[in-house]
Amino acid sequence: xxxxxxxxxxxxxxxxxxxxxxxxxxxxxxxxxxxxxxxxxxxxxxxxxxxxxxxxxxxxxxxxxxxxxxxxxxxxxxxxxxxxxxxxxxxxxxxxxxxxxxxxx
Numbered sequence: 001x002x003x004x005x006x007x008x009x010x011x012x013x014x015x016x017x018x019x020x021x022x023x024x025x026x027x028x029x030x031x032x033x034x035x036x037x038x039x040x041x042x043x044x045x046x047x048x049x050x051x052x053x054x055x056x057x058x059x060x061x062x063x064x065x066x067x068x069x070x071x072x073x074x075x076x077x078x079x080x081x082x083x084x085x086x087x088x089x090x091x092x093x094x095x096x097x098x099x100x101x102x103x104x105x
Contacts, residue, residue, distance in 0.1 A: 037096040051104035058093040
């Protein structure tokens, strides 16, 4: 019998507070020199969330922290989803991770 091909599994979203967070990817805007750290944040509660800021740490190829980026959303509806996109000014950033999620009560 031949071995079965490995199933590709999507990484489960990380949970931070009452939010689930996708993997953060670095994306170059087509036709531009702009680079963003992007991902998805989902409100896992039955309440609206207000003034939400996602703070992202940026890392170089040696996995050293070289800076940070952030994005802001005024309201995320209950069980709503937000696709964040934080501008990166550090051109040698190769990876990014969520550092914090902050909000006004």
